[in-house]
Amino acid sequence: MSNIKVIETRDGSSSLLIPEMNETYHSTHGAITESEYVFLKMGLNHFREMHTDQNEIRILEIGFGTGLNVWLTALAAMDFDLKIKFVSIEKFPLEANLVNQLNYRNKKGTEAEEIFDQIHSSGWGKEQAITDQFSLIKNKSDLFDFDTPAQSFDIVYFDAFAPSKQPEMWSLEILNKMFDLLDEGGVFVTYCAQGQFKRDLKLAGFETEELEGPPGKKEMTRGTKKTFGV
Numbered sequence: 001m002s003n004i005k006v007i008e009t010r011d012g013s014s015s016l017l018i019p020e021m022n023e024t025y026h027s028t029h030g031a032i033t034e035s036e037y038v039f040l041k042m043g044l045n046h047f048r049e050m051h052t053d054q055n056e057i058r059i060l061e062i063g064f065g066t067g068l069n070v071w072l073t074a075l076a077a078m079d080f081d082l083k084i085k086f087v088s089i090e091k092f093p094l095e096a097n098l099v100n101q102l103n104y105r106n107k108k109g110t111e112a113e114e115i116f117d118q119i120h121s122s123g124w125g126k127e128q129a130i131t132d133q134f135s136l137i138k139n140k141s142d143l144f145d146f147d148t149p150a151q152s153f154d155i156v157y158f159d160a161f162a163p164s165k166q167p168e169m170w171s172l173e174i175l176n177k178m179f180d181l182l183d184e185g186g187v188f189v190t191y192c193a194q195g196q197f198k199r200d201l202k203l204a205g206f207e208t209e210e211l212e213g214p215p216g217k218k219e220m221t222r223g224t225k226k227t228f229g230v
């Protein structure tokens, strides 16, 4: 993917635009706003409320991109004194010169800046302790080749490009895979609310919820892998 451009979204935070796809990495209504609402509030915080006795949470992200979701989750882990093991998959890592043009790092204070830099300087394919609470594996691979044992995650942040741009990422085959790798009670969360995707999410076995979306979006979707027998 060449020719990627840095843009400013409506909350003042950066995102990236791929002109030939006419696709952005985040909502143009606010990148940080979207990430905090969709993935942190409706994903991580929801899971914490449902599992108050769990003191370590395992998260898988589809699409590391700018590292924004990883960064905000690392900051949340510190705020809540919560252990998080995070794996993020990315097929097309961004060049450093693009990452350096993003304005996230100066939005949350000095310690947060250092954490942002550590997330980006950490190597691919090995587990790194980013803070006392947060460890990260950045996995440079194609989602279709990603292999992991069943039931090894509690939350999936599904942040692929839109189904209209990359339909194969939202296929039933992939959603079945997400269902398998989530533990019982696990949560799948995404900004997307497309009809066929929601039907396929149900077919994959998830109990689905249509939730109010972030600014500029009517709806978003959450799926739960219900505990057997409940």
Ligand SMILES: C[S@@+](CC[C@H](N)C(=O)[O-])C[C@H]1O[C@@H](n2cnc3c(N)ncnc32)[C@H](O)[C@@H]1O
Binding pocket: 024, 025, 026, 062, 063, 064, 065, 066, 067, 068, 069, 070, 089, 090, 091, 092, 093, 141, 142, 143, 144, 159, 160, 161, 166
């Ligand atoms: C919407 S962006 C992710 C935004 C990111 N979560 C962030 O916080 O900046 C989608 C990402 O999926 C990646 N991607 C596209 N196809 C992929 C594939 N087959 N396997 C893994 N990642 C893929 C893209 O390169 C892009 O970084």
